[in-house]
Amino acid sequence: MNPKPIVIDAKSSIERAAEVMRANDVGDVLVVDNGRVQGIMTDRDIVVRAIADYKHPAATLAGQCCSEQPQVISADATADQAIEMMRHHALRRLPVVQDDQLVGILSLGDLAIAEDRRSALADISAAKSNL
Amino acid sequence: MTTLRDVMATDVVTVSSLTPVERAAELMREHELGSLPVVDDGVLTGIVTDRDIVVRGLGQGRYPSTTQVGDVCSREVHTVEPDHTVKVAAKLMRRHALRRIPVVETSDAAGERVRLKGMVSIGDLALVQDPESPLADISQAPPDS
Numbered sequence: 001m002n003p004k005p006i007v008i009d010a011k012s013s014i015e016r017a018a019e020v021m022r023a024n025d026v027g028d029v030l031v032v033d034n035g036r037v038q039g040i041m042t043d044r045d046i047v048v049r050a051i052a053d054y055k056h057p058a059a060t061l062a063g064q065c066c067s068e069q070p071q072v073i074s075a076d077a078t079a080d081q082a083i084e085m086m087r088h089h090a091l092r093r094l095p096v097v098q099d100d101q102l103v104g105i106l107s108l109g110d111l112a113i114a115e116d117r118r119s120a121l122a123d124i125s126a127a128k129s130n131l
Numbered sequence: 132m133t134t135l136r137d138v139m140a141t142d143v144v145t146v147s148s149l150t151p152v153e154r155a156a157e158l159m160r161e162h163e164l165g166s167l168p169v170v171d172d173g174v175l176t177g178i179v180t181d182r183d184i185v186v187r188g189l190g191q192g193r194y195p196s197t198t199q200v201g202d203v204c205s206r207e208v209h210t211v212e213p214d215h216t217v218k219v220a221a222k223l224m225r226r227h228a229l230r231r232i233p234v235v236e237t238s239d240a241a242g243e244r245v246r247l248k249g250m251v252s253i254g255d256l257a258l259v260q261d262p263e264s265p266l267a268d269i270s271q272a273p274p275d276s
Contacts, residue, residue, distance in 0.1 A: 015189055022190030027182060043185035044165060051156035051184060051195045109228055 001096050001106040001121055005030050010038050010063030014046050017062045028093055028105060031066040040093055040105070041066035072097045073106065075121055079114045082106055082121055096121055135220055136213040138259055139234045139249030145170040148177070148201030152184055152193075155200050168233050168247055169204050175235055175247045179204035210235045213248055221256050229253075 006024050008017050010033040017029055021043055028042040041062055049065045050057065071089055073082055075098040082094060086108060096104040106121055146155050146167045155167055159181055169177035179200050187203040188195060210233045211220045224232055234249040 015192075018185045018189035022186045044181045046185050046189065047156045047181040048160040051153055051189075052160040054153050054196070056196075057189055057194060113225070 001104040001110055002026065003104040005095065005102060005105045007032050008041070008062050009033070010061060010066075012062045013058050014041075014050050014060045014062055014065050015057040017041060017065075018043075018046060018057070027107075029062075030095065030102070030105070031062050033063060038063060039066035039068050040095070042093065071095075073121065074098065075103055077121055079111055079121065083111055086111070133217050133259060134213060135211055135215050135217065135234050135249070135251050138217065138255045139213070139251045140255070141249045143168060143233075143247060143250050145247065146179065146200050147171050148199060148204070150200045152188055152195040152198045152200060152203060155179055156181075156184060156195060164231075166231055167200075168208075168250070169200055170247055173244075173246060175208060175210070175233060175245045177201070177204040177206045178208045178233065208233060210245070211251065212236060217256055217259050220251050224253055224256070 006020060006026050006029045008020055008029045008031055010031050020029060021027065027044075028040055031038045031041050045065050045067065050060045071085060071091060072095045073085055075096050086092065086094060092108040094106045095102055096106050104121075144158055144162050144164065144167060146158065146169055148169055148171050158167060159165065165182075166178055166180040168175055169179055177200075183203045183205060184195065187193070188198050193202060209223055209227050209229060211223060213234055213236065220232055223229070231250050231252045233247055234251055235245045236248050238244045238246050
């Protein structure tokens with residue numbers, strides 16, 4: 001999993017979000033509104049929810065472009081449990097929490113290269129590029 | 132033995148280097164794809180992903196309304212050939228973290244003109260190798276967005 005999830009304010013523009021994704025070499029950011037996690041926005045979300053609609057990037061807010069409040073999973077859960085949750089909810093990314101604190105984001109790519117499906121999520125290193 | 136010719140999709144959605152990025156985004160959404168091969172004059176010249184549009188485009192101040200695919204796409208494309216096995220494609224996709232890979236044929240001895248014959252996706256391979264695999268299910272599910 002990615003242990004340093006990048007966070008962006010819901011009122012930031014998607015142009016700003018794209019800059020953040022580029023600067024941090026990430027494919028997703030957590031969108032927060034007044035400290036509360038509103039959802040996840042991926043580079044794909046920017047493409048299909050804004051650009052494909054011909055929206056202006058400087059005038060479109062991250063909060064308008066992200067997915068709904070995401071499912072989360074515990075860092076102590078196993079890769080098998082994560083796979084099941086992703087399958088059940090048709091997700092490709094899952095925020096990971098420990099004691100109610102956000103500790104990372106797990107992607108489908110991470111699981112695809114995990115060698116041991118019973119290993120704890122915290123032990124799965126991040127895939128190099130997003131799938 | 133199963134070759135890629137047997138499993139590849141042949142109705143491939145493509146763009147050209149001159150296609151506006153907004154149009155490429157529209158196609159990606161319409162066809163639920165994360166990447167589009169770039170074909171110019173019948174030759175595969177690159178590949179553009181949703182990530183390219185965001186990171187190479189918008190993240191660098193290139194607005195989708197005034198940017199063309201050629202400005203943001205990757206010109207280095209990992210490809211396979213129709214007679215390759217599923218195993219070859221799987222290996223390449225794993226190594227480079229790809230969801231889809233173009234299947235090409237070179238149409239002259241020097242390998243200069245690379246023609247797109249089809250696309251193979253990770254879902255296609257998962258179905259061939261392990262039809263019951265959860266990864267096959269996840270790959271086949273519609274994207275989150």
